[in-house]
Amino acid sequence: MRNYKIIEGLLLTSICIILLTACEKKSENISQTEESEVYKSTYITQENDNKNQIVNQKVYENFKGTWSREGKQKEEILHNGGSYLEVYEINNNFLKGSYISIQEQSLRIAQIDIAAEINDYCISESFSDDGFGNRGIMQIKMATEEVRVEILFEHKGEGNWSIQDSDLVPMNEIRKYDEEELVLYTSAINDYREKMGKFDVDYDNFIFDTDERVYSMEEIKELTEIQRSIFRNEIYARHGYVFELEVLNQLFKEYSWYVPMKSQNFFDTNDFSEYEQENLNNIVQY
Structure with missing residues (x-):
């Protein structure tokens, strides 16, 4: 009887040891699984952060260049007053540049040099002196086609x-063009209007009806080379495109509906209507 109890005790002890070992292994497996899931989650988060940083870097690079109120030229601002922002470099979401405000009458110049990180399309830069004993914080807020500069003074x-608050857009570049070339474009428009039975000068309406109908290949074929150029570029001008060819800027500038506001970096051809897109597809065949 005594031997039986000893054997029974040994069996119970063995079972307990087996169960405890199994529980430890299960606990270890759960712990390893949890650690694996945490690592995986952390890795995915880091990977997404890196992708977002790369995307933001590419978008931020579009802000390199010079920005001014109403896109005025730097020479005009230097002579008549105003503000402009020059962005020299954007590297890893870090911006370098300068912001300048020129008084209208005395032409005194206040300036802040910028070396700051871009966070979610915003910059906050402290300045100790703008050249006139003023200190505070300059905030730059970036939008697709506009930069807003706000100054919070701590001491005047x-x-x-x-330095002044201002709403800025990309500065229009100075481009040379031939006056005789502009005359050729204007004459081509007048010739087309006369052919269509329109003899008056009309700067309030569009030249072609590219947003109302699709021109046939026969109609396009009858246009001169310059008229085809106007046909194609008027579609872009309707949507505020700023042309690299200055003669086109000067040509469309005479029309009340032309509002130049989108440079190549910010222009989206998805804004074209179905008629405009089909007319473009037809005109490029010539």
């Missing part, structure tokens, strides 16, 4: 001038 100096 006695210089009677300071």
Whole structure:
């Protein structure tokens, strides 16, 4: 009887040891699984962050260049006053540049040099002196086609001038064009209008009806080379495109409906209507 109890005790002890070992292994497997899931989640998050950073970097690069109120030329601002932002470099979401405000009458210049990180299309840069004893914080807010500069002063100096708030758009580049070439374009428009029975000068309406109907290949064939160029580029001009060829900017500038506001970096051809897109597809065949 005593031997039986000893054997029974040994069996119970063995079962307990087996169960405890199994529980430890199960716990170890759960722990390893949890660690694996945490690592996987962390890796995916880091990977997404890296992708977002690359995407943001590419988008931020579009802001390199010079921005001014109403796109005015730097020379005009230097002579008549105003503000402009120059972005020299954008590297890994870090921006370098300068922001300048020129007083209209005295032409005194206030300036802040910028070396700051872009966070979610915003920059906050402290400045100790803008050249006139003023200090504070400059905030730059970036939008697709506009940059907003806001100044929060902590101290105003006695210089009677300071850096200024402003809404800025890409500065229009200075491009040369031939006056005779502009005359050729204007003459081509007049010739087309006369052919269509329109003898008056009309700067309020479009030249071609590319947003109302699709022109036949026969109609396009009858146009001169310059008229085809106007046909094609008027579609872009309708949507505010700023042309690299200055003669086109000068040509469409006479029309009340032309509002140049989108440079090549910001222009989206998805804005074209179905008629406009089909007319473009037809005109490029010539």
